[in-house]
Amino acid sequence: MSGTWTSRVRRWAASASFAVGVALLVVFCLAPFYWMLVSGLKSPTAIFNNDLLPTTASLENFAAVFSGRNQFSRALLNSVVVAGVTTLTAMIVGVSTAYALTRLVFPGRTVILALILAASMFPGVAILTPLYELFADLGWINTYQAMVVPDISFALPLAIWTLTAFFREMPWELEQAAKVDGANPFQAFRLIILPLAAPGVFTTTILVFIAAWNEYLIASNVSIDASTSPVTVAIAKFTGSSQFEQPFGTQMAAGVVATIPLVIMVLLFQRRIVEGLTAGGLK
Structure with missing residues:
Protein backbone atom coordinates (compact mmCIF):
# COMPACT_ATOMS: atom_id res chain seq x y z
CA MET A 1 0.00 0.00 0.00
CA SER A 2 2.83 2.37 0.87
CA GLY A 3 4.49 1.57 -2.47
CA THR A 4 1.34 2.56 -4.36
CA TRP A 5 1.06 5.80 -2.37
CA THR A 6 4.75 6.58 -3.02
CA SER A 7 4.35 6.03 -6.76
CA ARG A 8 1.32 8.33 -6.80
CA VAL A 9 3.26 11.03 -4.98
CA ARG A 10 6.11 10.69 -7.45
CA ARG A 11 3.74 10.96 -10.43
CA TRP A 12 2.06 13.98 -8.86
CA ALA A 13 5.43 15.61 -8.19
CA ALA A 14 6.57 14.94 -11.77
CA SER A 15 3.34 16.38 -13.17
CA ALA A 16 3.58 19.43 -10.90
CA SER A 17 7.22 19.99 -11.86
CA PHE A 18 6.35 19.73 -15.54
CA ALA A 19 3.45 22.18 -15.14
CA VAL A 20 5.63 24.65 -13.26
CA GLY A 21 8.35 24.38 -15.90
CA VAL A 22 5.87 24.99 -18.74
CA ALA A 23 4.37 27.95 -16.85
CA LEU A 24 7.81 29.51 -16.32
CA LEU A 25 8.68 28.99 -19.98
CA VAL A 26 5.41 30.61 -21.10
CA VAL A 27 5.96 33.57 -18.76
CA PHE A 28 9.55 33.95 -19.97
CA CYS A 29 8.47 33.95 -23.63
CA LEU A 30 5.41 36.17 -23.27
CA ALA A 31 6.79 38.69 -20.76
CA PRO A 32 8.45 40.94 -23.40
CA PHE A 33 5.31 41.01 -25.54
CA TYR A 34 3.14 41.71 -22.49
CA TRP A 35 5.39 44.58 -21.44
CA MET A 36 5.25 46.02 -24.97
CA LEU A 37 1.46 45.84 -24.91
CA VAL A 38 1.20 47.46 -21.47
CA SER A 39 3.68 50.20 -22.40
CA GLY A 40 1.83 50.84 -25.66
CA LEU A 41 -1.41 51.33 -23.76
CA LYS A 42 0.12 53.86 -21.35
CA SER A 43 -0.14 57.57 -21.95
CA PRO A 44 3.09 59.42 -22.79
CA THR A 45 3.18 60.91 -19.29
CA ALA A 46 2.85 57.50 -17.62
CA ILE A 47 5.26 55.59 -19.86
CA PHE A 48 8.04 55.59 -17.23
CA ASN A 49 5.81 54.14 -14.52
CA ASN A 50 6.68 50.51 -13.83
CA ASP A 51 3.07 49.48 -13.29
CA LEU A 52 2.19 45.99 -14.49
CA LEU A 53 -1.19 47.35 -15.59
CA PRO A 54 -1.84 50.83 -16.99
CA THR A 55 -3.94 52.92 -14.60
CA THR A 56 -5.72 54.52 -17.54
CA ALA A 57 -5.48 52.73 -20.88
CA SER A 58 -4.92 54.99 -23.85
CA LEU A 59 -4.78 54.28 -27.59
CA GLU A 60 -2.80 57.45 -28.22
CA ASN A 61 0.39 55.55 -28.99
CA PHE A 62 -1.33 53.21 -31.44
CA ALA A 63 -2.90 56.21 -33.20
CA ALA A 64 0.53 57.83 -33.43
CA VAL A 65 1.95 54.66 -35.02
CA PHE A 66 -0.29 55.06 -38.06
CA SER A 67 0.13 58.81 -38.35
CA GLY A 68 1.26 60.06 -41.72
CA ARG A 69 4.56 61.19 -40.27
CA ASN A 70 5.72 57.66 -39.43
CA GLN A 71 4.48 55.97 -42.66
CA PHE A 72 4.04 52.73 -40.71
CA SER A 73 1.35 51.39 -43.04
CA ARG A 74 3.81 51.62 -45.92
CA ALA A 75 6.44 49.90 -43.79
CA LEU A 76 4.06 47.01 -43.09
CA LEU A 77 3.45 46.59 -46.81
CA ASN A 78 7.20 46.65 -47.48
CA SER A 79 7.79 43.93 -44.88
CA VAL A 80 5.03 41.77 -46.35
CA VAL A 81 6.55 42.08 -49.83
CA VAL A 82 10.13 41.45 -48.74
CA ALA A 83 9.34 38.58 -46.35
CA GLY A 84 6.81 37.03 -48.75
CA VAL A 85 9.14 37.04 -51.77
CA THR A 86 12.03 35.81 -49.63
CA THR A 87 9.98 32.97 -48.16
CA LEU A 88 8.52 31.87 -51.50
CA THR A 89 11.88 31.84 -53.26
CA ALA A 90 13.74 30.20 -50.37
CA MET A 91 11.11 27.47 -50.02
CA ILE A 92 11.03 26.64 -53.73
CA VAL A 93 14.81 26.36 -53.89
CA GLY A 94 15.08 24.81 -50.43
CA VAL A 95 12.53 22.04 -51.02
CA SER A 96 14.12 21.10 -54.35
CA THR A 97 17.65 21.18 -52.95
CA PHE A 106 26.27 11.34 -55.75
CA PRO A 107 29.83 12.11 -54.65
CA GLY A 108 30.30 15.21 -52.52
CA ARG A 109 26.80 15.32 -51.09
CA THR A 110 28.09 15.68 -47.53
CA VAL A 111 30.54 18.37 -48.64
CA ILE A 112 27.71 20.38 -50.21
CA LEU A 113 25.72 20.24 -46.99
CA ALA A 114 28.79 21.34 -45.04
CA LEU A 115 29.34 24.28 -47.40
CA ILE A 116 25.70 25.30 -47.07
CA LEU A 117 26.06 25.26 -43.29
CA ALA A 118 29.34 27.19 -43.48
CA ALA A 119 27.70 29.88 -45.62
CA SER A 120 25.23 30.59 -42.82
CA MET A 121 28.03 31.19 -40.32
CA PHE A 122 29.24 34.45 -41.85
CA PRO A 123 28.07 37.37 -39.69
CA GLY A 124 25.95 39.88 -41.53
CA VAL A 125 28.11 42.79 -40.42
CA ALA A 126 31.13 41.24 -42.18
CA ILE A 127 29.46 41.44 -45.60
CA LEU A 128 27.55 44.66 -45.01
CA THR A 129 30.08 47.02 -46.63
CA PRO A 130 30.72 44.87 -49.74
CA LEU A 131 26.96 44.41 -50.20
CA TYR A 132 26.34 48.13 -49.92
CA GLU A 133 29.03 48.92 -52.48
CA LEU A 134 27.71 46.23 -54.84
CA PHE A 135 24.11 47.39 -54.54
CA ALA A 136 25.16 51.02 -54.98
CA ASP A 137 26.94 50.12 -58.24
CA LEU A 138 23.85 48.23 -59.41
CA GLY A 139 21.53 51.08 -58.43
CA TRP A 140 19.67 48.87 -55.97
CA ILE A 141 19.73 51.19 -52.96
CA ASN A 142 16.16 51.86 -51.75
CA THR A 143 14.79 48.87 -53.68
CA TYR A 144 13.16 45.62 -52.58
CA GLN A 145 15.76 43.42 -54.25
CA ALA A 146 18.51 44.91 -52.09
CA MET A 147 16.73 43.37 -49.07
CA VAL A 148 15.33 40.23 -50.72
CA VAL A 149 18.60 38.90 -52.14
CA PRO A 150 20.54 38.97 -48.82
CA ASP A 151 17.52 37.60 -46.96
CA ILE A 152 17.34 34.66 -49.37
CA SER A 153 21.03 33.92 -48.84
CA PHE A 154 20.46 33.88 -45.07
CA ALA A 155 17.22 31.87 -45.25
CA LEU A 156 18.36 29.16 -47.66
CA PRO A 157 20.77 27.37 -45.28
CA LEU A 158 18.05 27.27 -42.62
CA ALA A 159 15.48 25.93 -45.07
CA ILE A 160 17.79 23.36 -46.66
CA TRP A 161 19.09 21.95 -43.39
CA THR A 162 15.65 21.78 -41.77
CA LEU A 163 14.04 20.13 -44.80
CA THR A 164 16.96 17.76 -45.33
CA ALA A 165 16.57 16.42 -41.80
CA PHE A 166 12.85 15.98 -42.39
CA PHE A 167 13.14 14.33 -45.81
CA ARG A 168 15.47 11.73 -44.33
CA GLU A 169 12.55 10.42 -42.28
CA MET A 170 10.28 10.00 -45.31
CA PRO A 171 9.13 6.45 -46.19
CA TRP A 172 10.75 6.17 -49.62
CA GLU A 173 8.93 2.88 -50.20
CA LEU A 174 5.77 4.90 -50.94
CA GLU A 175 7.57 6.82 -53.67
CA GLN A 176 8.84 3.58 -55.17
CA ALA A 177 5.33 2.13 -55.06
CA ALA A 178 4.00 5.19 -56.89
CA LYS A 179 6.62 4.75 -59.61
CA VAL A 180 5.63 1.09 -59.95
CA ASP A 181 2.05 2.25 -60.48
CA GLY A 182 3.17 4.43 -63.38
CA ALA A 183 4.00 7.78 -61.82
CA ASN A 184 7.04 9.65 -63.05
CA PRO A 185 9.55 11.06 -60.50
CA PHE A 186 7.93 14.51 -60.45
CA GLN A 187 4.44 13.05 -59.95
CA ALA A 188 5.69 10.78 -57.17
CA PHE A 189 7.30 13.77 -55.47
CA ARG A 190 4.27 16.06 -55.89
CA LEU A 191 1.57 13.52 -55.03
CA ILE A 192 3.30 11.35 -52.42
CA ILE A 193 6.37 12.92 -50.84
CA LEU A 194 5.31 16.56 -50.71
CA PRO A 195 1.99 15.90 -48.88
CA LEU A 196 3.85 13.74 -46.35
CA ALA A 197 6.44 16.48 -45.94
CA ALA A 198 3.77 19.14 -45.33
CA PRO A 199 4.55 19.46 -41.58
CA GLY A 200 8.22 20.13 -42.24
CA VAL A 201 7.45 22.46 -45.13
CA PHE A 202 4.95 24.51 -43.11
CA THR A 203 7.26 24.69 -40.10
CA THR A 204 10.22 25.74 -42.23
CA THR A 205 8.07 28.31 -44.04
CA ILE A 206 7.11 29.92 -40.75
CA LEU A 207 10.74 29.99 -39.56
CA VAL A 208 11.96 31.53 -42.81
CA PHE A 209 9.16 34.12 -42.85
CA ILE A 210 9.85 35.14 -39.25
CA ALA A 211 13.60 35.45 -39.96
CA ALA A 212 12.94 37.60 -43.05
CA TRP A 213 10.32 39.69 -41.22
CA ASN A 214 12.69 40.44 -38.31
CA GLU A 215 15.81 41.20 -40.39
CA TYR A 216 17.20 44.64 -39.56
CA LEU A 217 20.94 44.93 -40.19
CA ILE A 218 20.95 44.80 -44.01
CA ALA A 219 17.63 46.63 -44.38
CA SER A 220 18.74 49.55 -42.20
CA ASN A 221 21.64 50.25 -44.57
CA VAL A 222 20.08 49.67 -47.99
CA SER A 223 16.62 51.17 -47.36
CA ILE A 224 17.39 54.78 -46.59
CA ASP A 225 14.11 56.13 -47.92
CA ALA A 226 10.99 55.61 -45.81
CA SER A 227 9.09 54.43 -48.89
CA THR A 228 11.06 51.16 -48.93
CA SER A 229 11.81 50.70 -45.22
CA PRO A 230 10.39 47.56 -43.53
CA VAL A 231 8.82 47.66 -40.08
CA THR A 232 12.07 46.95 -38.24
CA VAL A 233 13.73 50.00 -39.78
CA ALA A 234 10.62 52.17 -39.53
CA ILE A 235 10.30 51.53 -35.78
CA ALA A 236 13.94 52.48 -35.21
CA LYS A 237 13.38 55.74 -37.10
CA PHE A 238 10.28 56.81 -35.19
CA THR A 239 10.46 60.41 -33.96
CA GLY A 240 8.65 62.07 -31.08
CA SER A 241 6.55 65.18 -31.12
CA SER A 242 9.60 67.30 -30.34
CA GLN A 243 13.27 67.13 -31.26
CA PHE A 244 14.45 65.74 -27.90
CA GLU A 245 11.60 63.32 -27.23
CA GLN A 246 12.18 59.56 -27.42
CA PRO A 247 8.90 57.91 -28.51
CA PHE A 248 9.10 54.85 -26.25
CA GLY A 249 5.32 54.38 -26.14
CA THR A 250 4.94 54.67 -29.89
CA GLN A 251 7.78 52.20 -30.48
CA MET A 252 6.21 49.73 -28.05
CA ALA A 253 2.85 50.03 -29.79
CA ALA A 254 4.51 49.57 -33.17
CA GLY A 255 6.27 46.46 -31.85
CA VAL A 256 2.90 44.99 -30.86
CA VAL A 257 1.43 45.77 -34.29
CA ALA A 258 4.47 44.26 -36.06
CA THR A 259 4.20 41.06 -33.97
CA ILE A 260 0.50 40.48 -34.64
CA PRO A 261 0.96 39.18 -38.24
CA LEU A 262 3.43 36.55 -36.99
CA VAL A 263 1.04 35.43 -34.26
CA ILE A 264 -1.85 35.20 -36.72
CA MET A 265 0.25 33.17 -39.16
CA VAL A 266 1.24 30.66 -36.47
CA LEU A 267 -2.37 30.33 -35.28
CA LEU A 268 -3.60 29.75 -38.83
CA PHE A 269 -1.11 26.99 -39.57
CA GLN A 270 -0.81 25.33 -36.17
CA ARG A 271 -3.58 22.77 -36.83
CA ARG A 272 -2.02 21.75 -40.14
CA ILE A 273 1.38 21.39 -38.51
CA VAL A 274 0.09 19.36 -35.56
CA GLU A 275 -2.09 17.14 -37.76
CA GLY A 276 0.81 16.48 -40.10
CA LEU A 277 3.21 15.70 -37.28
CA THR A 278 0.80 13.21 -35.70
CA ALA A 279 -0.26 11.55 -38.97
CA GLY A 280 1.44 8.30 -39.93
CA GLY A 281 2.98 7.51 -43.27
CA LEU A 282 0.17 5.14 -44.25
CA LYS A 283 -2.42 7.89 -43.68
Whole structure:
Protein backbone atom coordinates (compact mmCIF):
# COMPACT_ATOMS: atom_id res chain seq x y z
CA MET A 1 0.00 0.00 0.00
CA SER A 2 2.83 2.37 0.87
CA GLY A 3 4.49 1.57 -2.47
CA THR A 4 1.34 2.56 -4.36
CA TRP A 5 1.06 5.80 -2.37
CA THR A 6 4.75 6.58 -3.02
CA SER A 7 4.35 6.03 -6.76
CA ARG A 8 1.32 8.33 -6.80
CA VAL A 9 3.26 11.03 -4.98
CA ARG A 10 6.11 10.69 -7.45
CA ARG A 11 3.74 10.96 -10.43
CA TRP A 12 2.06 13.98 -8.86
CA ALA A 13 5.43 15.61 -8.19
CA ALA A 14 6.57 14.94 -11.77
CA SER A 15 3.34 16.38 -13.17
CA ALA A 16 3.58 19.43 -10.90
CA SER A 17 7.22 19.99 -11.86
CA PHE A 18 6.35 19.73 -15.54
CA ALA A 19 3.45 22.18 -15.14
CA VAL A 20 5.63 24.65 -13.26
CA GLY A 21 8.35 24.38 -15.90
CA VAL A 22 5.87 24.99 -18.74
CA ALA A 23 4.37 27.95 -16.85
CA LEU A 24 7.81 29.51 -16.32
CA LEU A 25 8.68 28.99 -19.98
CA VAL A 26 5.41 30.61 -21.10
CA VAL A 27 5.96 33.57 -18.76
CA PHE A 28 9.55 33.95 -19.97
CA CYS A 29 8.47 33.95 -23.63
CA LEU A 30 5.41 36.17 -23.27
CA ALA A 31 6.79 38.69 -20.76
CA PRO A 32 8.45 40.94 -23.40
CA PHE A 33 5.31 41.01 -25.54
CA TYR A 34 3.14 41.71 -22.49
CA TRP A 35 5.39 44.58 -21.44
CA MET A 36 5.25 46.02 -24.97
CA LEU A 37 1.46 45.84 -24.91
CA VAL A 38 1.20 47.46 -21.47
CA SER A 39 3.68 50.20 -22.40
CA GLY A 40 1.83 50.84 -25.66
CA LEU A 41 -1.41 51.33 -23.76
CA LYS A 42 0.12 53.86 -21.35
CA SER A 43 -0.14 57.57 -21.95
CA PRO A 44 3.09 59.42 -22.79
CA THR A 45 3.18 60.91 -19.29
CA ALA A 46 2.85 57.50 -17.62
CA ILE A 47 5.26 55.59 -19.86
CA PHE A 48 8.04 55.59 -17.23
CA ASN A 49 5.81 54.14 -14.52
CA ASN A 50 6.68 50.51 -13.83
CA ASP A 51 3.07 49.48 -13.29
CA LEU A 52 2.19 45.99 -14.49
CA LEU A 53 -1.19 47.35 -15.59
CA PRO A 54 -1.84 50.83 -16.99
CA THR A 55 -3.94 52.92 -14.60
CA THR A 56 -5.72 54.52 -17.54
CA ALA A 57 -5.48 52.73 -20.88
CA SER A 58 -4.92 54.99 -23.85
CA LEU A 59 -4.78 54.28 -27.59
CA GLU A 60 -2.80 57.45 -28.22
CA ASN A 61 0.39 55.55 -28.99
CA PHE A 62 -1.33 53.21 -31.44
CA ALA A 63 -2.90 56.21 -33.20
CA ALA A 64 0.53 57.83 -33.43
CA VAL A 65 1.95 54.66 -35.02
CA PHE A 66 -0.29 55.06 -38.06
CA SER A 67 0.13 58.81 -38.35
CA GLY A 68 1.26 60.06 -41.72
CA ARG A 69 4.56 61.19 -40.27
CA ASN A 70 5.72 57.66 -39.43
CA GLN A 71 4.48 55.97 -42.66
CA PHE A 72 4.04 52.73 -40.71
CA SER A 73 1.35 51.39 -43.04
CA ARG A 74 3.81 51.62 -45.92
CA ALA A 75 6.44 49.90 -43.79
CA LEU A 76 4.06 47.01 -43.09
CA LEU A 77 3.45 46.59 -46.81
CA ASN A 78 7.20 46.65 -47.48
CA SER A 79 7.79 43.93 -44.88
CA VAL A 80 5.03 41.77 -46.35
CA VAL A 81 6.55 42.08 -49.83
CA VAL A 82 10.13 41.45 -48.74
CA ALA A 83 9.34 38.58 -46.35
CA GLY A 84 6.81 37.03 -48.75
CA VAL A 85 9.14 37.04 -51.77
CA THR A 86 12.03 35.81 -49.63
CA THR A 87 9.98 32.97 -48.16
CA LEU A 88 8.52 31.87 -51.50
CA THR A 89 11.88 31.84 -53.26
CA ALA A 90 13.74 30.20 -50.37
CA MET A 91 11.11 27.47 -50.02
CA ILE A 92 11.03 26.64 -53.73
CA VAL A 93 14.81 26.36 -53.89
CA GLY A 94 15.08 24.81 -50.43
CA VAL A 95 12.53 22.04 -51.02
CA SER A 96 14.12 21.10 -54.35
CA THR A 97 17.65 21.18 -52.95
CA ALA A 98 16.80 19.25 -49.78
CA TYR A 99 14.97 16.58 -51.78
CA ALA A 100 17.88 16.19 -54.19
CA LEU A 101 20.47 16.03 -51.39
CA THR A 102 18.39 13.43 -49.56
CA ARG A 103 17.11 11.27 -52.42
CA LEU A 104 19.97 11.36 -54.91
CA VAL A 105 23.23 9.57 -54.28
CA PHE A 106 26.27 11.34 -55.75
CA PRO A 107 29.83 12.11 -54.65
CA GLY A 108 30.30 15.21 -52.52
CA ARG A 109 26.80 15.32 -51.09
CA THR A 110 28.09 15.68 -47.53
CA VAL A 111 30.54 18.37 -48.64
CA ILE A 112 27.71 20.38 -50.21
CA LEU A 113 25.72 20.24 -46.99
CA ALA A 114 28.79 21.34 -45.04
CA LEU A 115 29.34 24.28 -47.40
CA ILE A 116 25.70 25.30 -47.07
CA LEU A 117 26.06 25.26 -43.29
CA ALA A 118 29.34 27.19 -43.48
CA ALA A 119 27.70 29.88 -45.62
CA SER A 120 25.23 30.59 -42.82
CA MET A 121 28.03 31.19 -40.32
CA PHE A 122 29.24 34.45 -41.85
CA PRO A 123 28.07 37.37 -39.69
CA GLY A 124 25.95 39.88 -41.53
CA VAL A 125 28.11 42.79 -40.42
CA ALA A 126 31.13 41.24 -42.18
CA ILE A 127 29.46 41.44 -45.60
CA LEU A 128 27.55 44.66 -45.01
CA THR A 129 30.08 47.02 -46.63
CA PRO A 130 30.72 44.87 -49.74
CA LEU A 131 26.96 44.41 -50.20
CA TYR A 132 26.34 48.13 -49.92
CA GLU A 133 29.03 48.92 -52.48
CA LEU A 134 27.71 46.23 -54.84
CA PHE A 135 24.11 47.39 -54.54
CA ALA A 136 25.16 51.02 -54.98
CA ASP A 137 26.94 50.12 -58.24
CA LEU A 138 23.85 48.23 -59.41
CA GLY A 139 21.53 51.08 -58.43
CA TRP A 140 19.67 48.87 -55.97
CA ILE A 141 19.73 51.19 -52.96
CA ASN A 142 16.16 51.86 -51.75
CA THR A 143 14.79 48.87 -53.68
CA TYR A 144 13.16 45.62 -52.58
CA GLN A 145 15.76 43.42 -54.25
CA ALA A 146 18.51 44.91 -52.09
CA MET A 147 16.73 43.37 -49.07
CA VAL A 148 15.33 40.23 -50.72
CA VAL A 149 18.60 38.90 -52.14
CA PRO A 150 20.54 38.97 -48.82
CA ASP A 151 17.52 37.60 -46.96
CA ILE A 152 17.34 34.66 -49.37
CA SER A 153 21.03 33.92 -48.84
CA PHE A 154 20.46 33.88 -45.07
CA ALA A 155 17.22 31.87 -45.25
CA LEU A 156 18.36 29.16 -47.66
CA PRO A 157 20.77 27.37 -45.28
CA LEU A 158 18.05 27.27 -42.62
CA ALA A 159 15.48 25.93 -45.07
CA ILE A 160 17.79 23.36 -46.66
CA TRP A 161 19.09 21.95 -43.39
CA THR A 162 15.65 21.78 -41.77
CA LEU A 163 14.04 20.13 -44.80
CA THR A 164 16.96 17.76 -45.33
CA ALA A 165 16.57 16.42 -41.80
CA PHE A 166 12.85 15.98 -42.39
CA PHE A 167 13.14 14.33 -45.81
CA ARG A 168 15.47 11.73 -44.33
CA GLU A 169 12.55 10.42 -42.28
CA MET A 170 10.28 10.00 -45.31
CA PRO A 171 9.13 6.45 -46.19
CA TRP A 172 10.75 6.17 -49.62
CA GLU A 173 8.93 2.88 -50.20
CA LEU A 174 5.77 4.90 -50.94
CA GLU A 175 7.57 6.82 -53.67
CA GLN A 176 8.84 3.58 -55.17
CA ALA A 177 5.33 2.13 -55.06
CA ALA A 178 4.00 5.19 -56.89
CA LYS A 179 6.62 4.75 -59.61
CA VAL A 180 5.63 1.09 -59.95
CA ASP A 181 2.05 2.25 -60.48
CA GLY A 182 3.17 4.43 -63.38
CA ALA A 183 4.00 7.78 -61.82
CA ASN A 184 7.04 9.65 -63.05
CA PRO A 185 9.55 11.06 -60.50
CA PHE A 186 7.93 14.51 -60.45
CA GLN A 187 4.44 13.05 -59.95
CA ALA A 188 5.69 10.78 -57.17
CA PHE A 189 7.30 13.77 -55.47
CA ARG A 190 4.27 16.06 -55.89
CA LEU A 191 1.57 13.52 -55.03
CA ILE A 192 3.30 11.35 -52.42
CA ILE A 193 6.37 12.92 -50.84
CA LEU A 194 5.31 16.56 -50.71
CA PRO A 195 1.99 15.90 -48.88
CA LEU A 196 3.85 13.74 -46.35
CA ALA A 197 6.44 16.48 -45.94
CA ALA A 198 3.77 19.14 -45.33
CA PRO A 199 4.55 19.46 -41.58
CA GLY A 200 8.22 20.13 -42.24
CA VAL A 201 7.45 22.46 -45.13
CA PHE A 202 4.95 24.51 -43.11
CA THR A 203 7.26 24.69 -40.10
CA THR A 204 10.22 25.74 -42.23
CA THR A 205 8.07 28.31 -44.04
CA ILE A 206 7.11 29.92 -40.75
CA LEU A 207 10.74 29.99 -39.56
CA VAL A 208 11.96 31.53 -42.81
CA PHE A 209 9.16 34.12 -42.85
CA ILE A 210 9.85 35.14 -39.25
CA ALA A 211 13.60 35.45 -39.96
CA ALA A 212 12.94 37.60 -43.05
CA TRP A 213 10.32 39.69 -41.22
CA ASN A 214 12.69 40.44 -38.31
CA GLU A 215 15.81 41.20 -40.39
CA TYR A 216 17.20 44.64 -39.56
CA LEU A 217 20.94 44.93 -40.19
CA ILE A 218 20.95 44.80 -44.01
CA ALA A 219 17.63 46.63 -44.38
CA SER A 220 18.74 49.55 -42.20
CA ASN A 221 21.64 50.25 -44.57
CA VAL A 222 20.08 49.67 -47.99
CA SER A 223 16.62 51.17 -47.36
CA ILE A 224 17.39 54.78 -46.59
CA ASP A 225 14.11 56.13 -47.92
CA ALA A 226 10.99 55.61 -45.81
CA SER A 227 9.09 54.43 -48.89
CA THR A 228 11.06 51.16 -48.93
CA SER A 229 11.81 50.70 -45.22
CA PRO A 230 10.39 47.56 -43.53
CA VAL A 231 8.82 47.66 -40.08
CA THR A 232 12.07 46.95 -38.24
CA VAL A 233 13.73 50.00 -39.78
CA ALA A 234 10.62 52.17 -39.53
CA ILE A 235 10.30 51.53 -35.78
CA ALA A 236 13.94 52.48 -35.21
CA LYS A 237 13.38 55.74 -37.10
CA PHE A 238 10.28 56.81 -35.19
CA THR A 239 10.46 60.41 -33.96
CA GLY A 240 8.65 62.07 -31.08
CA SER A 241 6.55 65.18 -31.12
CA SER A 242 9.60 67.30 -30.34
CA GLN A 243 13.27 67.13 -31.26
CA PHE A 244 14.45 65.74 -27.90
CA GLU A 245 11.60 63.32 -27.23
CA GLN A 246 12.18 59.56 -27.42
CA PRO A 247 8.90 57.91 -28.51
CA PHE A 248 9.10 54.85 -26.25
CA GLY A 249 5.32 54.38 -26.14
CA THR A 250 4.94 54.67 -29.89
CA GLN A 251 7.78 52.20 -30.48
CA MET A 252 6.21 49.73 -28.05
CA ALA A 253 2.85 50.03 -29.79
CA ALA A 254 4.51 49.57 -33.17
CA GLY A 255 6.27 46.46 -31.85
CA VAL A 256 2.90 44.99 -30.86
CA VAL A 257 1.43 45.77 -34.29
CA ALA A 258 4.47 44.26 -36.06
CA THR A 259 4.20 41.06 -33.97
CA ILE A 260 0.50 40.48 -34.64
CA PRO A 261 0.96 39.18 -38.24
CA LEU A 262 3.43 36.55 -36.99
CA VAL A 263 1.04 35.43 -34.26
CA ILE A 264 -1.85 35.20 -36.72
CA MET A 265 0.25 33.17 -39.16
CA VAL A 266 1.24 30.66 -36.47
CA LEU A 267 -2.37 30.33 -35.28
CA LEU A 268 -3.60 29.75 -38.83
CA PHE A 269 -1.11 26.99 -39.57
CA GLN A 270 -0.81 25.33 -36.17
CA ARG A 271 -3.58 22.77 -36.83
CA ARG A 272 -2.02 21.75 -40.14
CA ILE A 273 1.38 21.39 -38.51
CA VAL A 274 0.09 19.36 -35.56
CA GLU A 275 -2.09 17.14 -37.76
CA GLY A 276 0.81 16.48 -40.10
CA LEU A 277 3.21 15.70 -37.28
CA THR A 278 0.80 13.21 -35.70
CA ALA A 279 -0.26 11.55 -38.97
CA GLY A 280 1.44 8.30 -39.93
CA GLY A 281 2.98 7.51 -43.27
CA LEU A 282 0.17 5.14 -44.25
CA LYS A 283 -2.42 7.89 -43.68
